[in-house]
Amino acid sequence: MANNLPKYxxxxxxxxxxSEANVSIATHAIHYGTAAFxxxxxYWNAEKEELFVFRPKDHFTRLMGSARMLRMSLPYTPEGLVxxxxxxxxxEGLREDCYIRPLVYxxxxxxxxxxxxxxxxxxIFAIPFGQYVKNEEGMHVTVSSWRRIDDNAIPARGxxxxxxxxxxxxxxxxxxxxxxxxxAINEDGHxxxxxxxxxxxxxxxxxxxxxxxxxxxxxITRRTVLQLLREDLGIPVEExxxxxxxxxxxDEAFSCGTGYQVAAVTRVDYRxxxxxxxxxxxxxxxxxxxxxxxxxxxxxxxxxxxVYASVPEAAD
Ligand code: PMP
Numbered sequence: 001m002a003n004n005l006p007k008y009x010x011x012x013x014x015x016x017x018x019s020e021a022n023v024s025i026a027t028h029a030i031h032y033g034t035a036a037f038x039x040x041x042x043y044w045n046a047e048k049e050e051l052f053v054f055r056p057k058d059h060f061t062r063l064m065g066s067a068r069m070l071r072m073s074l075p076y077t078p079e080g081l082v083x084x085x086x087x088x089x090x091x092e093g094l095r096e097d098c099y100i101r102p103l104v105y106x107x108x109x110x111x112x113x114x115x116x117x118x119x120x121x122x123x124i125f126a127i128p129f130g131q132y133v134k135n136e137e138g139m140h141v142t143v144s145s146w147r148r149i150d151d152n153a154i155p156a157r158g159x160x161x162x163x164x165x166x167x168x169x170x171x172x173x174x175x176x177x178x179x180x181x182x183x184a185i186n187e188d189g190h191x192x193x194x195x196x197x198x199x200x201x202x203x204x205x206x207x208x209x210x211x212x213x214x215x216x217x218x219x220i221t222r223r224t225v226l227q228l229l230r231e232d233l234g235i236p237v238e239e240x241x242x243x244x245x246x247x248x249x250x251d252e253a254f255s256c257g258t259g260y261q262v263a264a265v266t267r268v269d270y271r272x273x274x275x276x277x278x279x280x281x282x283x284x285x286x287x288x289x290x291x292x293x294x295x296x297x298x299x300x301x302x303x304x305x306x307v308y309a310s311v312p313e314a315a316d
Pocket of ligand 1: 039085100167193194195197198214217218219220221222256259273
């Protein structure tokens with residue numbers, strides 16, 4: 001991104017040139033991790049000449065939930081943030097796939113660890129963005145020796161900035177050891193999720209994923225995938241604890257998230273998952289997901305917010 005900075009940002013209540021969206025080095029959030037972020041994708045549909053943002057209201061609802069966990073008070077609602085984002089994207093003029101990063105943060109420049117009596121702010125920017133992980137071949141992952149943060153330490157169900165040190169530890173150790181990603185396990189030894197994605201296995205035709213009480217982020221893609229598996233692909237789903245050794249005997253596995261999209265996991269710690277190739281259920285799901293996010297499946301059009309078509313009514 002360093003050479004590819006956005007032109008604009010939503011910052012301190014208005015859209016400003018990106019170069020003016022700056023904070024002080026004394027900002028509370030930088031020192032104490034007292035911020036939360038979101039991650040959304042916009043998908044360019046060349047045929048319709050439209051940029052579709054995937055489930056923005058759901059992403060903003062989660063962001064506001066993370067803000068509540070951090071005792072933030074902000075003058076925005078999830079519904080109200082959608083037109084703000086649309087305006088920003090139109091101004092940015094993106095006509096390609098992009099990634100959108102909203103951030104809420106404790107903005108006061110001060111020393112003192114706490115959540116209360118601090119000013120809260122929200123910022124949003126967007127950048128062009130393609131693949132984040134391998135979506136064609138499978139990923140080779142390792143079960144991390146780090147443990148996933150527990151809800152009684154830092155809430156894992158929200159995207160709390162400081163908590164991402166936990167994911168960063170796992171990613172760096174995994175990548176420097178030659179793996180594509182890490183799988184996080186909880187203190188109790190059960191699978192939580194991937195470093196920045198939710199995780200599923202397929203066993204005997206059933207899709208299994210840890211419940212939202214397993215120290216996982218409440219992923220929007222996870223929720224989408226659960227519905228697609230059940231309703232469109234007719235695959236039964238179970239939300240239950242997953243043991244580590246189930247990875248060794250699973251038929252298929254995949255990680256899913258806004259960045260990862262649907263990415264097959266075909267090897268875990270030098271063991272093949274199933275036959276070590278992209279499996280049929282993961283393939284069907286991935287193809288369906290890609291059609292859906294590009295606006296090719298009419299029944300899910302409500303999940304997509306078109307950026308250029310939705311010119312707001314002129315005010316009286
Ligand atoms: N878990 C973690 C830790 C993540 O960072 C992400 C990415 N936001 C996900 C899961 C997937 O969430 P979503 O589908 O909402 O992007």
